[in-house]
Amino acid sequence: MLESYVPVLILGVISVGFAFVTLALSHLIGERKPTEEKLIPYECGNVPIGTARERFPVKFYIIAMLFIIFDVEVAFMFPWAVLYENLGMLGLIEMLIFVLILMLGLAYVWGKGALEWE
Amino acid sequence: MIQEYLGYAFSFLAVVLAISTIIQKNPVYSAASLIGVMLMLACNYVLLNAEFIAAIQVIVYVGAIMVLFVFVIMLLNIEYAKREKLYYRGRIFGVIIGVALLLKLLIVGYSMAIKIQQGDLPVPKDLDSTKVVGKYLFSNYILPFEVISVVLLIGIIGAVVLGRKERPNGEQKEEVVVKTIGSTH
Amino acid sequence: MANFDFLSISPDLVLIAFAVLFLLMGSFSRTPGVHNYNMLSISAFSLAILFNLLLFGSKRFGFYDMMLYDELAGIFRFIFYGIGIIVSLMSDPYIEGKIKHKGEYYALIILSIVGMSFIATSYDLIMLVLGVEAMSLSVYILAGMFKHDEASAEASIKYFLLGAFSTAIMLLGIAFVYGTVGTTNYSLIVQNYNKYLHGGIQTGIFLFGVAAILAGVLFKIAAVPFHMWTPDVYEGAPTSVTAFMISGVKAASFFMLIRVFLIALKVAVFNFVDIMVFISIITMTLGNIAALTQRNIKRMLAYSSIAHAGYMLIGFVALNKTGLAAIVFYLIAYALMNLGAFAVLVLLEEKGKDLEHVSGCGFLYPFLGLMMTIFMFSMVGLPPTGGFMGKFYVFKGALEAGYLWLVIIAVLNSAVSAYFYLRVLVYMFFEKPIDAGGALRTSSATVTTALVLTSVGILFLGIFPQFFFEITTKYMTYLP
Numbered sequence: 001m002l003e004s005y006v007p008v009l010i011l012g013v014i015s016v017g018f019a020f021v022t023l024a025l026s027h028l029i030g031e032r033k034p035t036e037e038k039l040i041p042y043e044c045g046n047v048p049i050g051t052a053r054e055r056f057p058v059k060f061y062i063i064a065m066l067f068i069i070f071d072v073e074v075a076f077m078f079p080w081a082v083l084y085e086n087l088g089m090l091g092l093i094e095m096l097i098f099v100l101i102l103m104l105g106l107a108y109v110w111g112k113g114a115l116e117w118e
Numbered sequence: 119m120i121q122e123y124l125g126y127a128f129s130f131l132a133v134v135l136a137i138s139t140i141i142q143k144n145p146v147y148s149a150a151s152l153i154g155v156m157l158m159l160a161c162n163y164v165l166l167n168a169e170f171i172a173a174i175q176v177i178v179y180v181g182a183i184m185v186l187f188v189f190v191i192m193l194l195n196i197e198y199a200k201r202e203k204l205y206y207r208g209r210i211f212g213v214i215i216g217v218a219l220l221l222k223l224l225i226v227g228y229s230m231a232i233k234i235q236q237g238d239l240p241v242p243k244d245l246d247s248t249k250v251v252g253k254y255l256f257s258n259y260i261l262p263f264e265v266i267s268v269v270l271l272i273g274i275i276g277a278v279v280l281g282r283k284e285r286p287n288g289e290q291k292e293e294v295v296v297k298t299i300g301s302t303h
Numbered sequence: 304m305a306n307f308d309f310l311s312i313s314p315d316l317v318l319i320a321f322a323v324l325f326l327l328m329g330s331f332s333r334t335p336g337v338h339n340y341n342m343l344s345i346s347a348f349s350l351a352i353l354f355n356l357l358l359f360g361s362k363r364f365g366f367y368d369m370m371l372y373d374e375l376a377g378i379f380r381f382i383f384y385g386i387g388i389i390v391s392l393m394s395d396p397y398i399e400g401k402i403k404h405k406g407e408y409y410a411l412i413i414l415s416i417v418g419m420s421f422i423a424t425s426y427d428l429i430m431l432v433l434g435v436e437a438m439s440l441s442v443y444i445l446a447g448m449f450k451h452d453e454a455s456a457e458a459s460i461k462y463f464l465l466g467a468f469s470t471a472i473m474l475l476g477i478a479f480v481y482g483t484v485g486t487t488n489y490s491l492i493v494q495n496y497n498k499y500l501h502g503g504i505q506t507g508i509f510l511f512g513v514a515a516i517l518a519g520v521l522f523k524i525a526a527v528p529f530h531m532w533t534p535d536v537y538e539g540a541p542t543s544v545t546a547f548m549i550s551g552v553k554a555a556s557f558f559m560l561i562r563v564f565l566i567a568l569k570v571a572v573f574n575f576v577d578i579m580v581f582i583s584i585i586t587m588t589l590g591n592i593a594a595l596t597q598r599n600i601k602r603m604l605a606y607s608s609i610a611h612a613g614y615m616l617i618g619f620v621a622l623n624k625t626g627l628a629a630i631v632f633y634l635i636a637y638a639l640m641n642l643g644a645f646a647v648l649v650l651l652e653e654k655g656k657d658l659e660h661v662s663g664c665g666f667l668y669p670f671l672g673l674m675m676t677i678f679m680f681s682m683v684g685l686p687p688t689g690g691f692m693g694k695f696y697v698f699k700g701a702l703e704a705g706y707l708w709l710v711i712i713a714v715l716n717s718a719v720s721a722y723f724y725l726r727v728l729v730y731m732f733f734e735k736p737i738d739a740g741g742a743l744r745t746s747s748a749t750v751t752t753a754l755v756l757t758s759v760g761i762l763f764l765g766i767f768p769q770f771f772f773e774i775t776t777k778y779m780t781y782l783p
Binding site: 002005009056058059060061062064065066067068069071072073074075076078079080082083086087090091094095097098099101102104105106108109112114 | 121124164165167170177178181182183185186189192193248249253256260263264266267268270271273274275277278281282283
């Protein structure tokens with residue numbers, strides 16, 4: 001069972017290792033001649049104005065909250081999708097009820113205008 | 119055998135990343151370290167043959183909850199200096215309590231093997247953990263499953279009612295100033 | 304066995320349908336202000352009561368033994384739906400103009416009561432946790448519904464953080480119980496406990512789990528080591544929501560205590576009697592002493608609710624039929640008198656929240672004065688009110704179990720409590736009004752109905768106590 005995860009592990013090790021090696025190599029053997037212009041943050045060619053750490057508008061918050069809720073919903077769909085054929089009609093109806101209640105919630109959010117950016 | 123070593127490796131990385139979460143001065147780095155902790159825990163779950171929990175760990179914690187964490191950090195714009203003060207005050211007590219807890223866990227962990235009762239529900243050998251969860255979620259646990267959708271609905275209402283900006287009564291709808299994140303673009 | 308017994312959850316299904324309807328009405332209607340949400344919500348609860356009436360008397364398992372509908376669960380459903388009706392009656396004039404999301408307000412009250420109903424019928428710890436979550440999450444949101452009031456926001460966030468923490472502790476306890484007995488089903492917990500656990504470390508872990516569950520439940524009923532949130536939350540939340548929390552959430556939490564500890568964990572309940580005696584004494588004493596110094600009436604009633612939780616715990620300490628049935632009786636009286644007192648406050652709140660602000664109101668508004676007198680008498684426990692009979696039965700149960708000294712402490716506590724309850728009446732009747740002005744909305748038909756219902760209920764409980772007490776005694780089948 002666990003053998004099937006070996007490729008995942010290899011992929012993870014290689015990707016982390018690649019990023020690490022590239023950064024380390026360029027740090028070690030790369031030539032550096034810093035000037036003031038080179039050290040400022042890259043902002044698509046413009047000269048940056050102020051700090052990039054600006055406060056987010058609170059409107060993102062509600063999007064993030066709704067994202068979490070529907071993310072949890074998807075988490076519950078996962079075992080259903082894996083076992084779809086065995087569960088059959090009963091599973092489909094059960095899932096439909098589950099989704100229906102949350103879709104009504106989504107309709108509510110939509111009607112409330114919470115998805116609009118005002 | 120190799121599983122055991124891998125488990126130790128993941129646990130070690132998880133501890134290192136957890137320490138990094140605490141001692142980083144930049145809260146965004148802390149959050150990134152916490153993501154690492156979550157991923158390492160997910161790896162450990164895979165080693166324990168609990169693939170479903172591992173997947174949920176990644177989807178829910180790394181995918182959703184950490185987004186919210188990072189978002190709150192961005193929203194509040196926590197400054198470095200304040201955090202540093204918080205970190206130094208009362209450090210001795212924290213260290214004492216932490217070491218005491220660690221010692222206790224080590225003693226309990228090594229001195230007695232706590233036997234965990236196998237669950238009453240039979241686990242079919244030919245199904246992997248996701249399928250077992252699915253099998254029972256859609257039969258024995260069907261009522262809790264549907265009630266969860268009601269609980270999530272309440273969560274939606276809460277997000278909309280409490281999360282949205284609401285103008286005080288009587289105030290006219292002001293001109294909305296659209297503010298984007300990267301204002302220099 | 305796959306017993307999809309939809310009939311046993313039909314009241315909840317009706318309520319969920321109405322809640323969703325309210326949400327959609329609130330979001331899609333062009334004229335959100337004009338709908339009679341309170342009347343709709345009352346009809347929803349009436350329908351639920353009707354369905355529950357059809358079910359009442361039967362005992363049915365449902366949904367793979369996830370739930371068990373028995374008579375006591377039916378009684379508690381009646382209590383919850385009744386509380387829902389009275390809260391709906393008293394809310395409308397109060398939240399008018401202050402809450403923009405009226406549809407959501409009523410939907411959340413309904414969903415919270417659905418959660419309570421799932422607690423009442425739970426036969427599995429998973430269902431219990433989900434019921435608690437549905438109940439508490441709705442109330443966290445309701446507490447913060449006054450979005451421009453800082454106290455309301457503080458109440459909401461404080462209740463949410465502490466409540467989430469307590470639920471987490473409870474879940475930890477459930478995990479320990481599951482780890483030792485391998486099941487979360489109420490009857491199987493008892494079976495497996497007898498099968499697998501015979502003292503030693505395993506039983507210790509099981510008891511630790513039970514203690515953690517108990518801590519979570521005690522948080523919800525605001526017993527003393529876990530009461531810190533109560534005054535701030537009850538004071539800061541909108542008054543109609545406080546009325547709902549103080550009656551509904553407390554009733555549900557007490558039933559959770561009775562149901563979980565006398566069905567599922569009855570094997571362990573005797574290990575906790577001693578500590579419950581201690582908690583009960585300290586809860587009522589601290590609640591009463593803290594209430595003595597309060598000037599704000601809502602805060603005073605918050606401390607008084609802590610004290611009442613202490614009295615009710617005496618019935619749980621007694622652990623006999625009389626004591627446990629008395630808790631149910633006491634809860635009904637307690638819910639009625641708190642709902643009534645808060646209904647009066649809802650009307651008087653425009654004047655202010657402190658004792659001084661109600662001075663003279665008793666003669667200015669004789670009806671409100673009379674009502675407040677009944678409710679305060681009931682809170683002290685003076686005859687002929689339900690509060691008196693509630694205390695009487697609880698003490699009777701404790702005496703039968705041999706806790707004479709506990710009863711003496713409780714009676715002394717009641718005597719102390721008379722001071723701050725009757726002080727409200729002193730201010731209302733014997734102080735000069737600070738200013739007579741201000742058009743007070745004292746003539747709301749719905750609130751008057753709520754007041755009449757609660758006061759008649761309290762007097763009925765006080766004058767004909769046998770009627771209800773016999774019912775509760777007959778159906779109190781959960782015994783250790």
